[in-house]
Amino acid sequence: MNAPVGAVRVLTPTGMLGAGFTQSSVDRGLELGADVIAVDGGSTDSGPHYLGSGTAKTTAAAVARDLRILLRAAAQARIPLIVGSCGTSGTDSGVAWVAGIVEDILCEEKLDLSVATILSGQRADFVKQRLRERAVHPLAPAAELDETTVDGCTHIVGMMGHEPIEEALRAGADVVLAGRATDTALAAAVPLMRGMPAGPAWHAAKIVECGGQCTTNPRTGGVLATIDHTGFTIEPLDPDAACTPISVAAHMLYETVNPFRMREPAGELDVTEATYTALDERRVRVEGSQFHPAEQHTVKLEGARITGYETMSFTAIRDEHILANIEEWTDLFVKVFTARVEQTLGLDSADYSFDLRRYGYDAVLGELEPATRPPREIGVMLLVRAATQELATAVAKVANPLMLHLPTPDMAYLPSLAFATSPAETERGPVYEFALNHVVDTRTPTEMFRIEHRKAHAHD
DSSP: OOSOOSEEEEEEOOSSTTSOOOHHHHHHHHHTTOSEEEEEEEOSTTOTHHHHHTOOSSOHHHHHHHHHHHHHHHHHHTOOEEEEEEEETOOHHHHHHHHHHHHHHHHHHTOOOOEEEEEOBOOHHHHHHHHHTTOEEEOTTOOOOOHHHHHHEEEEEEEBOSHHHHHHHHTTOSEEEESSBOHHHHHHHHHHHTTOOHHHHHHHHHHHTTGGGGSSOGGGOOEEEEEESSEEEEEESSTTOOOOHHHHHGGGGTTOSBTTEEEETTEEEEOTTOEEEESSSSOEEEEOOEEEEOSSOEEEEEEEEEEEEEEEEEEEEOOHHHHHTHHHHHHHHHHHHHHHHHHHHOOOTTTEEEEEEEETTTTTTGGGSOOOOOOSOEEEEEEEEESSHHHHHHHHHHTHHHHHHOOOTTOSSOOOOEESSSSSEEEEEEEEEEEEEEEEEOSSTTTTOEEEEEOOOOOO
16 A cells, blocks of 8 residues: 555545445445545534533444445455544544444454554643643634643543554554544545645545535535546546536535635645536546645644533414514513522522523524514523533523413413423533634644554454
8 A cells, every 4th residue: 555556546425424325325436446435423513512421423323334334345345444533523432432333343244354443532631731831722713721721621632634544554454443533634544645645635635525515416425536646536426416616616615714725734735726627527627736734733622611501491482472572572581580580599690591592583693683574483492501400400490481471561461382392391411612722733743642453353
């Protein structure tokens, strides 16, 4: 795998492991000569809970279904399989969870594949030591980091680039299960390892990171990128999908501050001069991508901490009079609710917080929502947060009669609203927030990550 080659083909079957894809699309990728299968196992898109709790957003059954197909394919074609951000957030427990699923499948399918796990969890004492060495820097809009914040995090991970993955592959791994990693590092690792230029390798990796999202039919699954010494070509694996110059170029708008530049641990991708040319109705050729190595290699830190405990109530309003005066109803609710919490529980705004969201009215955009005629129905969600679960639920229970019968000030009768559940209060448990958005200056690209190899065993 170390010898220079003319091209490297990267198969990305889906945007996230567990999201599903067809067997035929993977078969098509193998027929086209895939050299590696790379798939992302998670992200921070779904909020801080998964990092804070160290749990996955995907079910084990869905992950196992996808992995079974990919492990069979990797064994059949004798190509590596790379999974990044295992267990959604890339915690060490997430890597162990995916590794356990892989081990079961290898035994069941009698596949002799060597597995490497790359752990990205970071100890608080390590982060604090680097902080004292002035090697930790905030990313906008984060503030300077302090040790109290570090100690408050339930989990901290470092976001690896391609280097630890390449090291695991060079040591003989057939399957690499990585902790938190940049989405692009997974697809860029083998092309870079096999001598492809960094510009096309990183740009192609960015385009394929979400599977079929860079195609005209993103629901159909995967894509194949062929990276060579002057650029890359990308095509969908489903016959009903196509890549066009617009669908490919548009993906640089996804999750980037600047659609022409994107930072990786090792440097910055620059697509300012990139050109996108349709080779036919389904394939696109991209050339002109560049990569500028950084003077200082950095690893991004992600951490989450508990901010309290939350209880939720949800009621539905269809009373036409209330809907026509929803602003007045909301103002009254807040006034009566806070007064009753103080009367019954002796609490003020320092002891709890709450959020009232009016779905069907302005719950998504808030004050930016254009004025419209009264809707036919509104769902009102109350979220109460406090230092303990018991306190959050106690406060939410005070709102129960208001969310069931509160009239507007001018109504002469009690309306009947509709709770969505019984009991009306749902305890959501601990609530997390992201506490770290910082980078660490590294001494080596791999120093913050721990690679463990599990030898393949022959099966009877």
